[in-house]
Every structure is written in C-alpha cells, then in structure tokens.
Amino acid sequence: xxxxxxxxxxxxxxxxxxxxxxxxxxxxxxxxxxxxxxxxxxxxxxxxxxxxxxxxxxxxxxxxxxxxxxxxxxxxxxxxxxxxxxxxxxxxxxxxxxxxxxxxxxxxxxxxxxxxxx
Amino acid sequence: xxxxxxxxxxxxxxxxxxxxxxxxxxxxxxxxxxxxxxxxxxxxxxxxxxxxxxxxxxxxxxxxxxxxxxxxxxxxxxxxxxxxxxxxxxxxxxxxxxxxxxxxxxxxxx
Numbered sequence: 001x002x003x004x005x006x007x008x009x010x011x012x013x014x015x016x017x018x019x020x021x022x023x024x025x026x027x028x029x030x031x032x033x034x035x036x037x038x039x040x041x042x043x044x045x046x047x048x049x050x051x052x053x054x055x056x057x058x059x060x061x062x063x064x065x066x067x068x069x070x071x072x073x074x075x076x077x078x079x080x081x082x083x084x085x086x087x088x089x090x091x092x093x094x095x096x097x098x099x100x101x102x103x104x105x106x107x108x109x110x111x112x113x114x115x116x117x118x
Numbered sequence: 119x120x121x122x123x124x125x126x127x128x129x130x131x132x133x134x135x136x137x138x139x140x141x142x143x144x145x146x147x148x149x150x151x152x153x154x155x156x157x158x159x160x161x162x163x164x165x166x167x168x169x170x171x172x173x174x175x176x177x178x179x180x181x182x183x184x185x186x187x188x189x190x191x192x193x194x195x196x197x198x199x200x201x202x203x204x205x206x207x208x209x210x211x212x213x214x215x216x217x218x219x220x221x222x223x224x225x226x227x228x
Contacts, residue, residue, distance in 0.1 A: 034217070036163075044155075044163065044206055046217035058216050094162055102169045103210035103217070104153035108162040 001025035001107045003095050008112030015085050015116070021078040021095030021109055029053070029073040032098035034105065035080050037091035037114075045091075048080065049098070063089075085116045120144055120211045122220035130228040137194040139223045141207030146187045151210040154183055154192045157222075158203045166205075167192060194225075202227050 007019040019035070034049040048069040049058045057069050068081040078095050092113050096105035121144040131137055141152070149170040155163040165174040167183035170190055180195040194201055207220040 036217075036219075043222045044157075044208075044219040046208075046219065049216065058214070060216060099165075099168060102150050102153075102172075104165055104168040104208065105155075105163070106165050106168075106174060108164070110162055 001097070003097065003107060003109035005093065005095055005109040005112035008093065008114045010115045010117065011085050012118055013085060013087055013116055017082045017085065017114060019080040019082065019093055019095075019112060019114070021080075023076050023078065023095075023097070026097065027073075028071050028076050028078055032100075033069075033071065033078050034096050034098060035067075035069060035078075036094045036096055036105070036108075037089075038094070038111075039088075039091040042091075050078070052100075082114070085114075087116050090114060090116045119214060120147060120209050120218050122207055122209060122218055124205075124207060124220040124223045126223060127221075128224045128226060130226055131197055132228045133197050133199055135197050137192075137197055137201075137225055139192040139194075139205055139225075141185075141190045141192070141220050143188040143190075143209060147209050148212075149186050149190075151212070152183075152185075152190050153208045155206045155208065156201075156203050157206065158200075163206065197225070201225065 002024045032052045047060045066084045092111040094111045095109045097107040099106045152170040154167040157163045171183045204222045
C-alpha cells in the first residue's frame with residue numbers, strides 16, 4: 001500500500017490549488033479516504049473525508065464551502081480542490097486511508113506542503 | 119464536537135523507562151472510535167492503536183492502549199530510542215461527523 005501526494009505549492013491568499021494523492025496497493029473507490037493537515041510546528045487537523053463506494057463527503061468547519069474532496073477511479077487518485085485559500089491554510093497536507101471497520105487511519109502519504117502567502 | 123486533551127504536554131524519560139500518556143475526551147466516547155498515532159520528526163503519522171486497545175499491524179507489544187468512557191491511556195512499557203516522538207490520540211465524532219485529534223504529547227529524552 002502506498003499513497004503519494006503532490007500539488008503542494010506557494011499560493012496567494014484567495015487563490016486555488018488542487019492536491020492529488022495517487023494510491024497503489026488498493027482501490028481508492030472502495031476505500032474511505034481523508035485529508036489531514038498539519039500547520040508548521042502544530043498538531044494534526046482532519047479536514048475532509050470521502051466514504052467508500054457511495055461518495056458521501058464530510059468537511060471540517062474550517063474548510064467547508066472552500067475545499068472539495070473527490071476521487072478518480074480511472075487513475076486511482078484522491079483529490080482535494082482548495083479554493084479561496086487563506087494564510088491559515090498553510091500546512092503539510094496528508095492523505096490517509098481509513099480502516100474498513102473502525103474509524104482510524106492505517107495508511108498515510110508522506111505529505112505535500114502548501115504555503116499561502118502574498 | 120468532541121474535544122480531546124492530552125497530558126502531559128511533554129514527557130521527559132530515559133530509554134528503558136515506562137511511559138504513560140493520557141487522553142481525555144470532553145464527553146464519553148465509543149471505545150471503538152479511539153485511536154493513537156506516533157509521529158517522528160519529518161515523518162507522517164503512524165497508526166499504533168485502534169479501537170482503544172488493539173495494536174495495528176507490525177506495532178511492537180511494548181505499546182498498549184486502554185481506557186473507556188472519556189479517559190484513555192497509551193503505555194509504552196520500555197522506551198526504545200525510536201520511541202521518542204510525538205503521540206496523538208484521535209476520536210471519530212459520529213455527530214459531526216468527522217475526526218478530532220488531541221494536541222499531542224511529546225516524549226523526549228531526559
């Protein structure tokens with residue numbers, strides 16, 4: 001099982017970025033997935049989740065209405081579309097695979113850095 | 119929203135010593151929804167314990183989890199050099215729905 005994030009970059013406040021998480025060893029469409037971020041020197045913050053199969057999505061209040069989680073079955077990739085970026089969105093963004101039965105994350109990517117600054 | 123607090127903030131111990139980390143929830147939680155992670159500097163988090171007391175794959179048996187209701191613990195029976203890291207507890211909040219992490223406990227070398 002491997003997860004590989006990409007797409008992190010320097011962005012301006014109000015700008016947009018799309019993060020990708022290419023997975024191997026399992027099928028992203030059959031797995032519940034999440035994005036978790038970590039601001040520099042800070043703790044972990046769950047920001048978005050996508051259920052297995054059905055496609056139900058959930059968001060933390062801090063990103064609701066600005067970020068969108070999605071997946072592409074054809075290339076086994078998870079995405080996070082980030083709009084209306086704020087300085088406080090600066091963080092390392094991890095994608096994580098949720099365990100099937102109990103709600104915890106058993107596989108994580110290495111993270112991709114997003115910096116929002118003018 | 120369930121809020122998690124962790125104590126202590128920092129735990130200074132020597133290799134070979136026992137570490138006991140606490141995680142307290144703002145309300146009673148389903149034990150199946152409580153997990154612990156280890157994060158070493160520059161690395162992604164790693165799942166240690168799920169469902170409060172079940173060790174994840176390839177986790178050494180010196181790590182153990184326990185507790186119920188609103189109070190949970192992670193115990194490292196004998197600290198190895200690679201165990202000096204930050205530890206986070208996490209809960210799934212079915213009412214939101216979503217996940218919350220505690221602020222973390224740093225275990226450093228005394």
